[in-house]
Amino acid sequence: MEPGRPGGGGGRPSDRLDPEDRKRFGRALAEAVAGADPVAVPELLCRACVEILDVTGASVSLSDGAAGILWWSSDETAGRLAETQYSLGDGPCRRAIELVAPVMASDLSAAPDAERWPVFAERAVELGVRAVFSLPLGTDAVAVGTLDLYRREPGPLSGRDQALAFPASDAITYALTRVESAAAEDDDGFASWLDAAEDDREEINRATGMVMVQLGVDAQHALARLRAYAFAEGRTVSDVALGVLAGEVRFDD
Structure with missing residues (x-):
């Protein structure tokens, strides 16, 4: 699938999400982080994505302008995928940051996805990963990082999962902003994540x-x-x- 907002037809797929589904999704994210230490919130949201979406794992990487730096992951494989892209300086998350748009790779073992990032795709398949979906974090104009979802089976995200993935990336962006602000305002030297x-x-x-x-x-x-x-x-x-x-x-x- 070519990079860009999946779904077409104008706007995000989440714009067409049923209001009740949106409420249930919001409650699920809220419950996942209820009472949690702010430092743990982004990792908990990664895990919530795995519970809510039809994916195997999730990670969040932030960008320093030259390479991504992994900060949270739902499991070891998600972390290794992010680290591989960091080491290579290439992969779906790097492309998503450049485009400030989602990059969907539904089968890394076959063309065209295997040909877009051949070295990354080979490593991903070695890890048992067949599909990767990277969504930018930040604003419509600037991406500060990505939410990266992976799945062991090939195939695109369903319409439902596309609709839910964008609110998830928005929630993580909001969490990044809130926790960083809390760290900056804490007079006792709060240890920022x-x-x-x-x-x-x-x-x-x-x-x-x-x-x-x-x-x-x-x-x-x-x-x-x-x-x-x-x-x-x-x-x-x-x-x-x-x-x-x-x-x-x-x-x-």
């Missing part, structure tokens, strides 16, 4: 700088070398960055 990801990004930035010096290349090429090394070694970019910082991995040997 952004902190861990910011630490990861800082480590990667520092490692990229060291690779720049070692190879005499610019930041873009240094990050590409980090990604390529991580992919070849079957490691995450974050893990390789830590190795660079510790002097265990060098690129000028």
